[in-house]
Amino acid sequence: MEIELTDRLTMLSHPQRMAVFRLLMRRCPDELPAGEIATALDLKASTASVYLSALTKVDLISQRRKGTQLLYAVNLNAARDIVSGLFVDCCRGRADLCPPQFSDLIRHIAPIDDKKLNVLFVCTGNSARSIFAETLLRDMAGDRFTAYSAGTAHRSELNPFAIEMLKSKGHDVAILRSKNIEEFHRTDAPQMDFVFTVCDRAANEDCPTWPGQPVSGHWGMPDPVKAAGTDTEKRLAFHQTYGALHNRIAAFTALPFENLSRSSLQKHVDDIANETARQE
Structure with a gap:
């Protein structure tokens, strides 16, 4: 698990690979063709292909062929694993250290209040x-x-x-x-x-x-x-x-x-x- 976590963090330490990952996260649950990803991020097709291949290799994104197209989507389970690997252990021991934006992944979330x-x-x-x-x-x-x-x-x-x-x-x-x-x-x-x-x-x-x-x-x-x-x-x-x-x-x-x-x-x-x- 530790090796997998560090591999994924290393992959996301590159700004443009991170940009690809964030784009697919924003478009979740859509599957996007490589060409649309390249256009949205102003990347050369060959450069986008290298980044997509690297992210797929560590399972941060998934790849599926549809006809002549390769479609890509974010792997939410991998994203959750990264957050859990970084914060769950410390938050179980020290709840005051838990970043508020990650609380949904760590403890039960109460139903939304009865309000508009x-x-x-x-x-x-x-x-x-x-x-x-x-x-x-x-x-x-x-x-x-x-x-x-x-x-x-x-x-x-x-x-x-x-x-x-x-x-x-x-x-x-x-x-x-x-x-x-x-x-x-x-x-x-x-x-x-x-x-x-x-x-x-x-x-x-x-x-x-x-x-x-x-x-x-x-x-x-x-x-x-x-x-x-x-x-x-x-x-x-x-x-x-x-x-x-x-x-x-x-x-x-x-x-x-x-x-x-x-x-x-x-x-x-x-x-x-x-x-x-x-x-x-």
Whole structure:
């Protein structure tokens, strides 16, 4: 175990190998092709291949072939082993030394309190997908959740097709506005219980750590704003995106939150992304 731990720590001591690992952690549970990883991190294809091979060798990430592509995903068990190897023994003997952000891996986490939970949906532009998600959660379970959305781009506007779609479904759009993610990193911003990325580009970005260690999830889907063709074809793309997000949020709001620990919630959030993606 000690040799395995030191091998993995040595592997992650390289900044760019660490960047690959962190990217795959942010995109968990997605499997990414090598080309997308190279593009996201601005690496040459050959360089990315070397890093991916090295991380696979020590089992920090997994590799799977699909047709002509090699797909990569983070190995969460290996990540947990690293944290446990570094902190569990010291924390059992000296609880005051245990880093708060690792407490979920060491002791039982009490179920989330009976309170209204804050949920943030993040996309690049905050013009369609994240706006759909915010509106859906507010209207489907606004008594239990406070829904927010934001974009990582500095300037964006609500997409007219998105607004048209929401109006056609009977949603109130008067309170909607396009927001930048910096608004939610201010000291007076509400603390999030859940943060979901709904586009791959936003998930690929290295964002600041969220206060309070919210449960995070990646519910990536194609951007309807980029749909080409006639207005009818564009409206169909928005309809499909709306439906996909409706399925995810319906599954999310149906979870028995009062009976789940934080770690259990994280697994359910990941499962929702996998199961709904297979159905679409």
